[in-house]
Amino acid sequence: MAYEYKSKKSGKKYTLYTRDVKLKGGKIQTIYFFSARKPKSGKPCDLPKGYEVVENPRTGLPFLRKKRK
Numbered sequence: 001m002a003y004e005y006k007s008k009k010s011g012k013k014y015t016l017y018t019r020d021v022k023l024k025g026g027k028i029q030t031i032y033f034f035s036a037r038k039p040k041s042g043k044p045c046d047l048p049k050g051y052e053v054v055e056n057p058r059t060g061l062p063f064l065r066k067k068r069k
Helices: none
Strands: 004-006 013-022 028-035 051-055 062-066
Touching: 028 062
Parallel strands: none
Antiparallel strands: 004 013, 013 028, 051 062
16 A cells, blocks of 8 residues: 655645665665656655654645654
C-alpha cells in the first residue's frame, strides 16, 4: 500500500515512491520522493519508520524529514 499526501496549499495528491540509485563511488542508496503522476522509475511505498512529511511553505511540495523528539 502506497503512502499518499494531500497538499494543504494546492490540494494536489502526491504518492510516495522509492528508487535505488548508484552513487559515483559505487554505493547503492535508496531515495524517497513524492510525485503527483506515475514516474518513469520507482515503486510506490509506505512512509519509512522514523520520518514525517513536511510541506515546503513556499512551493507547497511535500518532502520527508526525520522526526524530531
